[in-house]
Amino acid sequence: MSGAASLDAILADFAPEQASLLPILHEVQAAFGCVDAAAEAGIARYLNLSRAEVHGVVSFYHDFTPMADPRPCVQLCRAEACQARGVDALVAAAEAAAGSRVRIKTVYCLGLCSAGPAARVGDTLYARLDEAALVDLVNKL
Template sequence: MTATAAPSETAEIQAILDKNITLEGPLLPILHDVQATFGCVPDAARAPIAEALNITQAELHGVISFYHDFRREPAGQHVLKICRAEACQAMGANALSDKVLSMLGLDWHGTSADGRITVEPVYCLGLCACGPAAMVNGQVRGRVTAETLVSEVSA
């Protein structure tokens, strides 16, 4: 079953398509603009995007699911990304992740019931010498602890 967009959403989706359709390789710019507008890539945007680009919805789904930053639901007010790459794992990222998820009562990709916090895995933030690393609201942090991360997103 295909979701249907509200008239105002349809107009916004069409404006994004019109803005980006002439670009070389317009799919990723379109998806980024849709997510910036709606906080996610809503199901209602998928059919118009696929139709405009002459691709199947399966192809579109493949791209959306390949890139971890695209969401089906809006993220929380605070987004916490914890590095899961090998260098950070060697510095305790698995224990850090387990503790943070437990302290927040969330699973990976989970958002708190009040919509304040979303926790996501990320595979390398480029701070390999300062692991374990995390990103809080777009700001990279090195040598983090569970307590400091939780206090930062809970504030």
């Protein structure tokens, strides 16, 4: 992350209370593409939490990453309902299409359990993916 002043600007928009932690983390992730160690420390100080408490939340949720990755990312759900609908059979083809150009990130549930296999790119959700649709999605990024 760069720019302590920018982190300060984000923090200033939130009350210094524990309930602000997740909204702050989402803002930091969106602004910097990651929530790195410096951000965790700054957030912990602001919210009067331990660094371990902040890190525990950052590492628990798949939306937060410790380092920025400029590649486009396909979040592919591999939780139980999507597994039952065949997502595991799509992974190899998606990874082959992605190569090192696109990141395929495993997530666990995107809220489309009855319409899996499901994926998300940015704020856009994709449902009922088959191999051709998923490869096409990866290729268009």
